[in-house]
Amino acid sequence: MSDTVPLSKLSVGSSAVLREYPKSGTAFLRLREMGMLPGTRLTLVRTAPMGDPIEIKVRGYNLTLRKSEADHVIVEPESAA
Amino acid sequence: MNLPVHLKTPTRAPVYALVGNPNCGKSTLFNGLTGLKQKVGNYPGVTVERKIGTAYSQHGQPMTLIDLPGTYSLAARSPDEAVTRDVLLGSRDDTQMPDRIVCIIDASNLERNLYLVNQIFDLGRPVILVVNMMDLATAAGLQIRIDRLEKDLGIPVIAAQASKGVGLIELKLTMSRVDLPLPKHRWDVPAAISASVAELQASLQNNDGKPPLIARAEALLLLTDQNPVRVAGSQPLSDRTSVILDQWEKRWNADGTDWSGSLVAARYDAIGILTANTVLQQETHGMRQSRLDRIDGIVTHEVWGWTVLGAIMSALFLSIFTLAELPMGLIESSVSALADWVKSQMAAGELRDLITDGAIAGVGGVVIFLPQILILFFFIGLLESTGYMARAAFIMDRLMNRVGLNGKSFIPLLSSYACAIPGIMATRTIEDPKDRLVTILVAPFMSCSARLPVYLLMIAALVPSGEVPIFTKVGLMLLMYGLGTCGAFGFAWLFKRTLLRGEPPPMIMELPPYRMPRIKDVFMQMIERGSLFLKRAGTIVLAISIVLWALTAYPNAGESATPAEQVAQSFAGQAGHAIEPIIKPLGFNWEIGIGLISSFAAREVFVSATSVVFNVEEDEENTAPLLQALRSATWPDGRPLFTPLVCLTLMVFYVFAMQCISTVAVVRRETNSWRWPLFQIGYQTGFAWLLCLVIYQSGTALGF
Numbered sequence: 001m002s003d004t005v006p007l008s009k010l011s012v013g014s015s016a017v018l019r020e021y022p023k024s025g026t027a028f029l030r031l032r033e034m035g036m037l038p039g040t041r042l043t044l045v046r047t048a049p050m051g052d053p054i055e056i057k058v059r060g061y062n063l064t065l066r067k068s069e070a071d072h073v074i075v076e077p078e079s080a081a
Numbered sequence: 082m083n084l085p086v087h088l089k090t091p092t093r094a095p096v097y098a099l100v101g102n103p104n105c106g107k108s109t110l111f112n113g114l115t116g117l118k119q120k121v122g123n124y125p126g127v128t129v130e131r132k133i134g135t136a137y138s139q140h141g142q143p144m145t146l147i148d149l150p151g152t153y154s155l156a157a158r159s160p161d162e163a164v165t166r167d168v169l170l171g172s173r174d175d176t177q178m179p180d181r182i183v184c185i186i187d188a189s190n191l192e193r194n195l196y197l198v199n200q201i202f203d204l205g206r207p208v209i210l211v212v213n214m215m216d217l218a219t220a221a222g223l224q225i226r227i228d229r230l231e232k233d234l235g236i237p238v239i240a241a242q243a244s245k246g247v248g249l250i251e252l253k254l255t256m257s258r259v260d261l262p263l264p265k266h267r268w269d270v271p272a273a274i275s276a277s278v279a280e281l282q283a284s285l286q287n288n289d290g291k292p293p294l295i296a297r298a299e300a301l302l303l304l305t306d307q308n309p310v311r312v313a314g315s316q317p318l319s320d321r322t323s324v325i326l327d328q329w330e331k332r333w334n335a336d337g338t339d340w341s342g343s344l345v346a347a348r349y350d351a352i353g354i355l356t357a358n359t360v361l362q363q364e365t366h367g368m369r370q371s372r373l374d375r376i377d378g379i380v381t382h383e384v385w386g387w388t389v390l391g392a393i394m395s396a397l398f399l400s401i402f403t404l405a406e407l408p409m410g411l412i413e414s415s416v417s418a419l420a421d422w423v424k425s426q427m428a429a430g431e432l433r434d435l436i437t438d439g440a441i442a443g444v445g446g447v448v449i450f451l452p453q454i455l456i457l458f459f460f461i462g463l464l465e466s467t468g469y470m471a472r473a474a475f476i477m478d479r480l481m482n483r484v485g486l487n488g489k490s491f492i493p494l495l496s497s498y499a500c501a502i503p504g505i506m507a508t509r510t511i512e513d514p515k516d517r518l519v520t521i522l523v524a525p526f527m528s529c530s531a532r533l534p535v536y537l538l539m540i541a542a543l544v545p546s547g548e549v550p551i552f553t554k555v556g557l558m559l560l561m562y563g564l565g566t567c568g569a570f571g572f573a574w575l576f577k578r579t580l581l582r583g584e585p586p587p588m589i590m591e592l593p594p595y596r597m598p599r600i601k602d603v604f605m606q607m608i609e610r611g612s613l614f615l616k617r618a619g620t621i622v623l624a625i626s627i628v629l630w631a632l633t634a635y636p637n638a639g640e641s642a643t644p645a646e647q648v649a650q651s652f653a654g655q656a657g658h659a660i661e662p663i664i665k666p667l668g669f670n671w672e673i674g675i676g677l678i679s680s681f682a683a684r685e686v687f688v689s690a691t692s693v694v695f696n697v698e699e700d701e702e703n704t705a706p707l708l709q710a711l712r713s714a715t716w717p718d719g720r721p722l723f724t725p726l727v728c729l730t731l732m733v734f735y736v737f738a739m740q741c742i743s744t745v746a747v748v749r750r751e752t753n754s755w756r757w758p759l760f761q762i763g764y765q766t767g768f769a770w771l772l773c774l775v776i777y778q779s780g781t782a783l784g785f
């Protein structure tokens with residue numbers, strides 16, 4: 001298995017596969033219900049002007065979340081092959 | 082489970098619920114189905130909009146439609162979503178449980194949209210699936226096999242493009258079918274939790290009195306989110322059921338089962354299988370998409386993002402002040418024409434004065450802001466339905482987060498610069514109830530347009546024109562706006578740390594694709610919100626206007642008294658005298674006190690009230706005589722009353738004090754109690770007093 005990083009450390013424009021995030025907490029519950037599940041592919045689209053929040057593309061739509069949540073979302077970057 | 086394949090012919094017209102994710106085109110579809118036959122109100126006890134409409138089948142049969150608030154899941158996280166869940170589960174006494182459900186999904190984003198549909202299938206009601214935004218899906222290279230969806234789900238599926246009315250006829254035809262099949266889509270509850278589902282279902286049936294299918298659906302929701310949001314009208318869980326839920330959670334926490342995660346994953350697995358069979362991703366040209374992405378890149382850019390935001394806001398305020406001028410003039414003249422007409426029709430007397438000077442003038446003073454309010458509603462609606470609102474929230478979130486709010490509070494606060502009423506009504510998009518309340522509480526600090534006449538008058542009195550450069554005046558004006566803004570953020574910060582303590586809510590928000598809204602829909606929404614305001618605030622405004630009039634008209638000084646004498650010895654005058662000890666430390670006398678009291682009708686009334694008090698012929702266009710009178714006004718000992726320091730203090734008072742009955746009325750409606758508007762009057766006015774005290778006293782001490 002290749003290296004994993006927090007979603008907040010992903011560079012803009014790169015894609016990754018979601019590995020895991022906390023089981024509880026309303027924010028994570030909502031993310032899960034909106035289709036962010038382990039194994040889901042996502043792309044970091046951009047960050048807001050002041051670096052926070054971030055915008056990702058997941059299952060064909062765009063979603064924002066704050067860095068404070070993205071810190072806990074562990075992803076596996078896709079190799080830029 | 083033993084399900085009937087068809088529901089038997091209902092004896093009355095069927096009640097439909099309309100459900101879907103936010104931004105899937107639900108309102109557009111609802112408007113298309115019902116036309117103008119809508120009733121907009123509130124669910125009792127909660128400030129969630131309740132929209133019920135009537136659609137007619139091809140044969141003219143009426144069908145009732147309930148438009149439920151948009152949601153991503155039935156596991157409710159906000160009051161709006163709680164209402165959607167409660168209505169669908171049939172647990173609200175005020176709303177009949179829908180017989181059938183129309184689910185709208187966004188074709189360009191099937192998987193996430195189908196999650197809600199998957200939950201709705203659990204309810205065991207006939208469902209019609211509307212696959213909306215087919216045009217966008219096609220543009221994105223998605224080919225959706227409607228026939229296959231129909232076959233796999235066993236229910237009618239209709240391809241639609243609501244914004245063009247495509248699919249409406251098919252939908253109406255299907256809705257008027259006597260028998261509608263139940264969905265046959267199956268998904269497997271994960272083995273690890275199936276025992277708990279059965280136990281919770283049994284308890285919900287036995288202890289909470291739920292019908293079997295509803296009990297199962299509710300059990301599954303409880304396992305998705307163990308602490309769902311409940312609102313007034315929601316049924317609490319029975320003790321027995323809560324105990325069972327707790328026990329399971331303890332067990333799972335101990336052995337590390339991710340019950341909620343596996344449940345959600347199981348639903349998405351089923352959806353994955355469904356979409357694998359029904360959606361074909363074709364080669365995309367990607368033209369449209371990349372264009373929209375480029376727009377987004379600009380709108381959220383470090384430099385351009387702010388420029389765009391600034392430009393849009395300038396356009397908004399410019400149009401409010403220019404476009405509103407004409408209708409405001411018309412309203413003003415028609416109000417006075419109406420008053421004149423009443424005067425000509427009725428014999429002189431107290432009743433006539435009550436109607437003309439009390440009711441008509443008072444309500445007129447509020448209605449005159451209607452054009453501004455409507456324009457603001459129009460812009461807010463436009464920003465919402467194009468998708469820009471979400472971008473504004475996105476780029477503002479970081480700043481709002483500093484005071485503990487999230488980006489969604491930004492637009493409501495900004496709108497409050499024109500008028501707090503649309504601003505406060507726009508807080509409905511804020512999910513977190515505490516955040517919403519904080520935003521409502523601080524919104525009136527934003528200097529609204531009703532304060533402008535007061536500022537202008539005071540600035541004119543403060544700095545005689547000709548002697549000082551225009552920059553000083555503009556600077557003073559900006560200072561007032563700045564003060565209000567700082568006050569709003571300061572108090573938001575304070576409230577989030579004390580009274581309404583809470584973590585900053587997460588900023589999990591969809592950035593919907595840009596869409597061209599139909600102007601008609603935006604207009605309808607504007608009219609709807611405008612009339613909601615009139616209905617809500619109307620009675621309170623009317624009542625208080627009459628009270629305020631009575632305060633200045635009684636006791637009657639007799640025929641020979643001048644208006645100034647009449648006011649001076651009226652209740653208002655007495656009240657002005659009575660509060661003089663309180664406001665004297667701020668440098669205000671009883672005459673200013675009358676102005677302050679009258680300002681409760683609307684702040685701009687200060688100008689006309691002081692005209693009466695200082696016995697100046699009221700003249701909108703020319704305030705020179707009033708200025709003259711103000712400059713020559715004195716205390717009994719001959720000191721001038723309106724010193725520059727007093728003018729400044731008075732302006733600061735107007736920045737902070739809560740003096741607007743329409744706002745009070747709207748806050749009362751939006752928070753559903755008198756507690757918060759009263760608190761708002763208290764803290765805002767108290768703070769205004771305190772700050773003015775500091776300014777006046779230190780100013781005097783410094784020799785100004």
Ligand SMILES: Nc1nc2c(ncn2[C@@H]2O[C@H](COP(=O)(O)OP(=O)(O)O)[C@@H](O)[C@H]2O)c(=O)[nH]1
Pocket residue numbers: 101102103104105106107108109110151213214215216217241242243244245466467596597598599
């Ligand atoms: N391209 C396209 N736009 C649509 C369609 N249906 C609705 N819209 C637009 O999508 C936006 C959101 O629609 P609205 O009805 O407000 O969504 P709601 O949040 O679900 O009520 C509006 O700008 C609509 O004009 C459609 O089928 N195709």
